[in-house]
Amino acid sequence: MDTFKDFDAPVFKNLTSAVRALAMDAVQKANSGHPGMPMGMAEIAEVLWIHHLRHNPNNPKWVDRDRFVLSNGHGSMLIYALLHLTGYDLPMEEIKRFRQFDSKTPGHPEYGYTPGVETTTGPLGQGITNAVGMALAEKILAAEFNRPGFNIVDHHTYVFLGDGCLMEGISHEACSLAGTLGLGKLICFYDDNGISIDGNVEGWFTDDTPKRFEAYGWHVVPNVNGHDPDAIEAAIEEAKKCCDKPTMICCKTVIGMGSPNKANTHSVHGAALGDAEIAATRPHIGWHYPPFEIPKEVYEVWDARAKGEKLESDWNEVFSRYAEKYPAEAAEFKRRMAGDLPANWQSHVDSVINQVNAKGETIASRKASQNAIEDLAPVLPELIGGSADLAGSNLTLWSGSQGVSQKSGGNYIYYGVREFGMSAIMNGLSLHGGLIPYGATFLMFSEYARNALRMAALMKIRNLFVFTHDSIGLGEDGPTHQPVEQTATLRYIPNMDVWRPCDTVESAVAWARAVERKEGPSTLIFSRQNLPFQKRDAATIKLIDKGGYVLSEADNGQPQIILIATGSEIGLAIDAQKSLLETGIHARVVSMPCTNLFDRQEVSYKDSVLLRNVKRVAIEAGVTDFWRKYVGLEGAVVGIDTFGESAPADVLFEHFGFTVENVVKTVKNII
Numbered sequence: 302m303d304t305f306k307d308f309d310a311p312v313f314k315n316l317t318s319a320v321r322a323l324a325m326d327a328v329q330k331a332n333s334g335h336p337g338m339p340m341g342m343a344e345i346a347e348v349l350w351i352h353h354l355r356h357n358p359n360n361p362k363w364v365d366r367d368r369f370v371l372s373n374g375h376g377s378m379l380i381y382a383l384l385h386l387t388g389y390d391l392p393m394e395e396i397k398r399f400r401q402f403d404s405k406t407p408g409h410p411e412y413g414y415t416p417g418v419e420t421t422t423g424p425l426g427q428g429i430t431n432a433v434g435m436a437l438a439e440k441i442l443a444a445e446f447n448r449p450g451f452n453i454v455d456h457h458t459y460v461f462l463g464d465g466c467l468m469e470g471i472s473h474e475a476c477s478l479a480g481t482l483g484l485g486k487l488i489c490f491y492d493d494n495g496i497s498i499d500g501n502v503e504g505w506f507t508d509d510t511p512k513r514f515e516a517y518g519w520h521v522v523p524n525v526n527g528h529d530p531d532a533i534e535a536a537i538e539e540a541k542k543c544c545d546k547p548t549m550i551c552c553k554t555v556i557g558m559g560s561p562n563k564a565n566t567h568s569v570h571g572a573a574l575g576d577a578e579i580a581a582t583r584p585h586i587g588w589h590y591p592p593f594e595i596p597k598e599v600y601e602v603w604d605a606r607a608k609g610e611k612l613e614s615d616w617n618e619v620f621s622r623y624a625e626k627y628p629a630e631a632a633e634f635k636r637r638m639a640g641d642l643p644a645n646w647q648s649h650v651d652s653v654i655n656q657v658n659a660k661g662e663t664i665a666s667r668k669a670s671q672n673a674i675e676d677l678a679p680v681l682p683e684l685i686g687g688s689a690d691l692a693g694s695n696l697t698l699w700s701g702s703q704g705v706s707q708k709s710g711g712n713y714i715y716y717g718v719r720e721f722g723m724s725a726i727m728n729g730l731s732l733h734g735g736l737i738p739y740g741a742t743f744l745m746f747s748e749y750a751r752n753a754l755r756m757a758a759l760m761k762i763r764n765l766f767v768f769t770h771d772s773i774g775l776g777e778d779g780p781t782h783q784p785v786e787q788t789a790t791l792r793y794i795p796n797m798d799v800w801r802p803c804d805t806v807e808s809a810v811a812w813a814r815a816v817e818r819k820e821g822p823s824t825l826i827f828s829r830q831n832l833p834f835q836k837r838d839a840a841t842i843k844l845i846d847k848g849g850y851v852l853s854e855a856d857n858g859q860p861q862i863i864l865i866a867t868g869s870e871i872g873l874a875i876d877a878q879k880s881l882l883e884t885g886i887h888a889r890v891v892s893m894p895c896t897n898l899f900d901r902q903e904v905s906y907k908d909s910v911l912l913r914n915v916k917r918v919a920i921e922a923g924v925t926d927f928w929r930k931y932v933g934l935e936g937a938v939v940g941i942d943t944f945g946e947s948a949p950a951d952v953l954f955e956h957f958g959f960t961v962e963n964v965v966k967t968v969k970n971i972i
Contacts, residue, residue: 372428434729444710
């Protein structure tokens with residue numbers, strides 16, 4: 302098959318025609334969407350979902366189900382059609398409401414909205430990368446929990462993806478690592494139809510995809526006729542026999558297959574077919590039913606509920622025998638997959654924080670972060686770490702770290718220089734369940750990973766993004782490595798909690814609260830340079846949980862000015878407080894390690910911290926505009942609105958005005 306014209310039209314049958322009809326009718330009713338991919342991948346979907354996919358529509362969260370990821374998420378009507386036909390709680394009324402407000406069928410698949418959707422896809426390349434994380438989670442958990450005769454973790458991750466996913470750089474990052482780690486339970490289907498929104502991809506995408514994936518260490522099944530069920534079946538069987546490599550099945554397809562006049566053109570990619578073309582398509586594919594009507598006999602073949610119940614029941618029986626022989630492991634597995642923390646978690650955290658406070662170390666907060674991991678990880682076996690080739694700088698390794706390899710599981714992933722890939726793989730690890738991932742790089746390089754962070758927040762998943770070297774304080778590496786606007790912009794991501802601790806105690810609290818948080822991801826931001834320890838009593842330590850609190854009260858209890866700071870600038874604020882007192886000005890110092898958390902507090906608490914009738918100065922080595930909402934028109938911000946420079950940190954802080962003298966001068970100017 303050298304060209305798409307070499308295809309003979311498939312033998313259209315009602316099973317695949319039902320998928321094509323639902324896709325074209327739902328897109329037409331919405332007057333927007335992408336019918337071409339669902340119509341072109343109908344045969345691939347039918348073979349996989351009816352003959353191979355292990356799932357239970359009555360329990361979409363069955364822990365040992367196969368994971369299915371639609372990486373080319375613009376073709377969302379494909380997964381909606383499949384979920385509806387196989388018996389998930391996705392009634393026809395929701396199909397009719399495709400792309401409408403508050404429906405279960407949004408324009409791109411969204412995790413948490415539609416039962417059976419494993420991850421939010423749409424930003425191309427991230428679905429396959431999430432899937433790498435899911436397959437990696439399966440490998441890690443299988444190595445930890447499976448015992449001879451008891452493979453309680455034993456499932457595949459299947460992915461549909463297209464040219465767009467393969468053009469995105471993140472797919473190179475993720476698929477390269479997947480090959481290195483030998484993720485044999487990952488099976489992908491490349492929808493090679495040669496068409497994207499702009500037209501025939503030969504003008505901008507001529508990669509030899511099979512050779513590319515062979516170079517990654519994948520098993521490749523090339524030149525599969527994506528409209529021939531027998532060829533697809535054979536390819537899947539071949540893929541399932543390859544246990545030491547991920548598999549890429551390269552399927553030659555015709556986009557919009559079944560549309561007599563628009564198939565194999567970009568006009569069917571991202572727009573409704575139109576009434577006339579739909580009328581012509583119906584007889585062409587042998588579908589003689591009105592829109593949104595599926596005959597009973599078609600439903601009966603697609604329905605996977607009875608089969609799914611049997612699969613889960615059989616697994617439950619195996620797990621029951623596993624629990625009899627390995628009760629501790631079974632209880633731990635159930636806890637982990639439920640997302641619950643260990644029973645002794647809170648008491649352990651309290652003990653750790655008390656010990657850290659008693660020790661009173663002045664160290665870099667990145668070192669405080671490593672100490673927190675060292676203290677918390679032994680009671681949290683689900684914690685899986687990693688770094689984008691900066692483990693020695695991010696300080697993300699701890700004494701119990703065991704690297705994941707092709708031949709073994711573990712609890713630490715060496716991602717290589719793949720910040721974006723790392724972050725989206727972490728999303729997949731979290732979505733799979735049973736693991737709480739953390740991964741690190743320099744704060745500046747959060748820019749590479751930005752969309753994966755946004756996707757974690759959009760999905761509200763528990764994920765810990767660790768960023769070190771948080772300001773001009775990293776010094777000589779210069780402005781290419783010195784973050785200025787990054788902390789502020791991360792705080793603007795909905796559902797994201799951003800922590801910038803000032804010392805060892807705040808670092809320990811930040812780690813604990815990030816682990817506990819189920820409502821979304823957390824970003825932990827740490828310094829390269831040493832930060833002075835701040836003394837607090839037990840009551841003040843508890844206030845860290847509110848995101849912002851009075852760290853040091855004015856000498857007379859009646860502040861004339863409030864100094865707000867985070868991270869490395871807390872030490873500066875404390876020193877400025879002392880200097881101001883010498884001039885007769887009484888200042889309160891407020892530490893605000895997590896502005897997102899502080900903003901969620903009751904108004905009465907926020908007013909007790911930031912007194913309404915007292916002027917404020919915010920101090921942070923970053924852009925100033927973020928802090929205007931806290932200081933108001935009468936306040937001031939000591940910050941930096943330019944890029945940094947290459948020089949030692951102390952020289953830079955003085956040059957950019959992060960000095961006691963400048964803070965005192967700023968206070969006197971507004972008081």
